[in-house]
Amino acid sequence: MAKNANKQNLLDDDTPMMQQYQSIKKEFPDAILFFRMGDFYEMFNEDAKDASKLLDIALTSRNKNKPNAIPMCGVPHHSANMYISRLVKSGKTIAICEQMEDPKQTKGLVRREVVRVITPGTVLDDNLLDPKSHHFLVSLYFGKEQTGLAALDMSTGLFKVTELPPSAENLLQDELAKLDPKEILIPENTANGNGAGPPALSGTGYFIQPVEDWMFHHSQAHRILVEQFKTKTLDGFGCEAWPAAVSAAGALVQYLKETQKSALQHITSLSTFSTQDSMMLDQSTINSLELVQSSDGQRKHSLLGHLDATCTPLGARRLREWILKPLIRLEAIEQRLDLVGHYREHLLERNDLRERLKHIFDLERLLGKISMATCTPRDLIALKNSLRALPEIQEMIGRCPLPAMSAIRDGWDNLDNLYQGIDEQIEDDPPLNIKDGGLIKPGCDxxxxxxxxxxxxxxxxxxxxxxxxxxxxxxxxxxxxxxxxxxxxxxxxxxxxxxxxxxxxxxxxxxxxxxxxxxxxxxxxxxxTGAEEKVQIIEQRLFHEVRQSVAAEGARIQAMAKRIGELDALLGFAQIAHQQNYCRPQMDDGDALRIQNGRHPLVELIDPNQPFIPNDTHLDCDEHQVAIITGPNMAGKSTYLRQVALIVLMAQIGCFVPAEEAEIGLVDRIFSRVGAQDHLQKGQSTFMVEMNETANILNNATRRSLIVLDEIGRGTSTFDGISIAWAIVEFLQGPGHIGAKTLFATHYHELTELERLFHSVKNYNVQIKEWNDQIIFLRKIVPGGADKSYGIHVARLAGLPEQVLQRANEVLFNLENSEYDEVGTPKLAQPQPPETGPQQLGLFGEVPPPLIQMIKRLDLDDLTPRQALEKLYELRDLLKKS
The missing domain is CATH 1.10.1420.10 (MutS, DNA mismatch repair protein; Chain A, domain 3)
Incomplete structure (x- = not known):
């Protein structure tokens, strides 16, 4: 109580300006208030303490050396964006308080107001925006029947909604992984004590922003949306019957109106999407296939980085969307492939178009700044220069004879009136700041x-x-x-x-x-002096009139930006296909997957001096449903698995593929369980993560899915691991089970016995050559299973001491001759079980001698005469050694 009374006395004694500051600060208690005072933004009290540490600037004080000293710090207004960027990256919210009157023309206290609140999900500063990725603000409403999800990129105006089953936490997490939201709004009543949100968001690391519950009330949310879009219902957007999605979307728009203090003119529509509209990819698959970033967190070494030959940010963002949401409709895939094929073959047309595209700036983000009144005169000139290229591009794509081009060509809009409006009024080389003058051409006023x-x-x-x-x-x-x-x-x-x-x-x-x-x-x-002031006033008025006329045509600009982005992405595919010698995949509704001389699109580029060894693939849902791939570490099993998955994904985004030939039946999902990781924040070990991801695959895969599994069961004991892996293969294959096409790489060469039990299981191994106690990786996938893992050979390559390698060979010899049991106890020291008669050789019994293993595998009926002869010679050599 004494503390509050002291604070009140302090406030009463303060100057009118500090009282004004305290009054505004009460409205934004959770934000750092940038309080404009002349040429500086000042911060006081706790805001100043926080900002000075985060920005590494001096902390001073008002009324220094007095009992009522107030901590303060400040930054110049002309360079404020740099400081705001650093604070936002630290997860802070910034309230910008501007002087609403000219101090020279005002007697007494200058009126000040907060003109915008900047949060991690609402930034417009180019320094904080990745031009090649969307910057999503997401809103979630957890209803009883459905979970509503709304995502909006305020910098571009892209706005989309969906509904998910409330029990499908994994599905929600997968969608959030694709959106990569910078801020998530949730109702206050769903936030836990730490404001972290429901279990589906725990441990995700997203910036969670609880907002008042009333924003999510359906009637309120519906009203705010129809007011924003100037419609009577939401039927035209396809979400009138999606109450949870409407609640999430309406709360998002309400939040933006309160923080941005703007009409949000560029948010002109929203679209609905369903997780069933495209190939489903879970977070594990996105990460293990390195679709949008590599294992080291870089975009450059991912599939996205490799395929990005786009000329505009519009095309780069469109490409990212395509990779994360591959097509599942054959007609749409064929249309993209048609256009890629056309421009791959027509080099001059492709180069001419790409040159024109290089002159187009980021139309969507220019519109965002123009609509939010944060643009400069040079942004309008950038828009004008972009529009100048549209007529030439229209003429060029008009020469393409393919029906697939009609989706881009039909409804083409050169936006001539916007070009003329800017060209007639704004100087071609205007100042950066509208207050500098000299931005309006003569003859306008x-x-x-x-x-x-x-x-x-x-x-x-x-x-x-x-x-x-x-x-x-x-x-x-x-x-x-x-x-x-x-x-x-x-x-x-x-x-x-x-x-x-x-x-x-x-x-x-x-x-x-x-x-x-x-x-x-x-x-x-x-x-x-009077003329200078009047010129500045008139120029600002004319500039804002031009800006408003452009903002009013936001929907037309966005429609053209979408066309430009799609064209740019397709031309990028054609460029990559030409440079890397990719082939057009033959797509159909069947279940066959046949790839001739397929290559990994990224690995083949690592060392140009070392040729990549291509490999074939043959899978279907009947005779070749599960491929068991054995071979040593470093031989290339994981590379092969990823390469097959990436080729299928590339085909279904409409891209040519790294192979000589490819026949691909449409896939509804790709599941990839490759690589080891843990989730320590969730209390999950590497093996638990492995089992969780495997369970997700087995519970959600269909006959039309493609599954790639690597080293399942390696996180536990050998016998446990083999047992789990064996049971999984049985579950995947054959009638009555999943029946999905599966590549299963393993060190457990015992699993090769499955080929004898199931006609749909086929063994393959990565070919190697042994030479003087060394192994040479040939990188070729060949039929048949490996009978050992060559782990000690790989350990030698890694540089383990020779003493360790020699002892490992001794232990391995003992294990292979069953001198030790699975936990390492010598069997000679154990009591022997009583005689029970002859025992059949089985999977988990004693390891038979090499000769017996050779005889078990010897099946001359399925071999050609030459193969049978080679087997007999091999048996002869083994008998001599015995």
């Missing part, structure tokens, strides 16, 4: 032209006045000068002061001269 003429003629007028005063006073050294503090003046040296006329009024004294003002000079000063 008569009064503006008259005032500019006065300013233009002022220099000559001042020169004429100086000449007349020299002649009138007889002072040849007299001169007329100007500075920002004193304005215009007449300067006379002290030795000529006796010649100064009576109508001169002393203005300033210097060491060797005196400065005066005369009635005539004062009149000139008044006219010139």
């Amino acid at each position: 008569q009064e503006l032209d008259r005032l500019k003429s006065i300013m233009k003629d002022s220099n000559q007028a001042i020169a004429n006045l100086e000449a007349r005063e020299k002649e009138r006073t007889g002072i040849p050294q007299l001169k007329v000068g100007y500075n920002k503090i004193y304005g215009y003046y007449l300067e006379v040296t002290k030795k000529n002061l006796d010649r100064v006329p009576d109508d001169y009024i002393r203005k300033q004294s210097l060491v060797n001269a005196e400065r005066f003002i005369s009635p005539e000079l004062k009149q000139y000063e008044s006219e010139i």
Whole structure:
């Protein structure tokens, strides 16, 4: 109580300006308030303490050395964006409080208001925006029947909604992973004590923003949306019957209206989407296939980085969407492939179009800044220069004879009226700041032209006045000068002061001269200064009129930006296909997957001096449903698995693929369980993560899915791992089970016995060559299973000491001869079980001698005469050794 009373006394004793600050701060208690004072934004109290640490700037104080000293710090307004960027990256919210009146024209306290609140999801500063990715603000409403999800990129106006089953936490997490939201809004009643949100968001690391529950009420949300879009219902957007999605979307728009203090003119529509509209990719698959970023977190070494040959940010963002949401409709895939094929073959057409696209700036984000009134005159010129390229592009794509081009060509809009409006009024090389003047062309406003003429003629007028005063006073050294503090003046040296006329009024004294003002000079000063102020006012008014006329056509600009982005992405595919010698995949509705000489699109580029070894693939849902791939570490099993998955994904985004030939039946989902990781924040070990991801695959895969699994079961004991892996393969194959096409890489060569039990399981191994106790990786996938893992050979390549390798070989020999059990206890020291008669050789019994293993695998009926002869020779050599 004493603390609050002391604070109130402090407030009562403060100046009117500090009282104004405290009043505004109460409205934004959770934000750092940037309080405009002249040329600086000042921060006080706790805001100043936080900002000074995060920005590494000096912390001073108001009323220093007094009991009521107030901590403060500040940043220059002209460089504020740099500081705001750093604070937003730290997860802070910034409230920008501006002076709403000219201090020169105001007596007393200047009126101040918060004009915008900047949060991690609402930034418009180019320094904080990745031009090649969307910057999504997401809103979630957890209803009883559905979870509503709304995502909006305020910088571009892209707005989309969906509904998900409330029990499908994994599905929600997968969608959020694709959106990569910078801020998530949730109702306050769903936030836990830490404001972290429901379990589906725990441990995700997203910036969670709880907002008032009333924003999510359906009636309120519906009203705010129809007001925003100027419609009576939401039927035209396809979400009238989606109450949870409407609640999430309406709360998002309400939040933006409160924080941005703007009409949000560029948010003109929203679209609905369903997780069933495209190939479903879970977060594990996105990460393990390195679709949008590599394992080291870089975009450059991901599939997205490799395929990005786009010329515009519009195309780059479109490409990212396509990779994360591959198509599942054959017709749409074929249309993209048709266009990629056309421009792959027509090199000159492709190059000409790409050259024109390079002149197009980011139309969507330019519109965002224009609509939010944060643009500069140069942003309007960037828009105009972009529009200049549209007629040429229209003419070029008009020559493409393919029906698939109609989706881009039909409804093409060159936005001529916007180009003319900007071209007629805004100077081609305007200043960066509208207050600097000189941004409106002559002929746009008569009064503006008259005032500019006065300013233009002022220099000559001042020169004429100086000449007349020299002649009138007889002072040849007299001169007329100007500075920002004193304005215009007449300067006379002290030795000529006796010649100064009576109508001169002393203005300033210097060491060797005196400065005066005369009635005539004062009149000139008044006219010139008045003209400058009036010019600035008129130019700002005309600039805002142009800006508003552009913002009013936001929907047309967005429609053209979408067409440009799609065209750019397709031309990028054609460029990559030409450069990397990719082939067009043959797509159909069947279940076959046949790839001839397929290559990994990224690995083949690592070392140009070492040729990549291509491999074939043959999978279907009947005879070749599960491929068991064995071989040593580093032989290339994981690369092969990823390469097959990436080829299928590339085909279904409409891209040519790295292979000589490819026949691909449509896939509804790709599941990839490749690589090891843990989720320590969720209390999950590597093995638990592995089992969670495997369970997700087994519970959600269909017959039309593609599954790639690598080393399932390696996180536990050997026998447990083998047992789990064996059971998984059984579950995947054959009638009555999933029946999905599956590549299963493993070190458990015992799993190769599955081929004998199931006709749909086929064994393959990565071919190697042993030479002088060394192994040479041939990188070729060949039929048949490996009978050992070569782990000690790989350990030698890694540089383990020779003593360790020798002892490992001894232990391995003992294990292979069953001298030890699975936990390492010598069997000779254990009591022997009583005789029970002959025992059948089984999967988990004693490991038989090499000769018996050879005889078990010997099946001459399925071999050609030459293969049978080779097997007999191999058996002869083994008998000699025995």
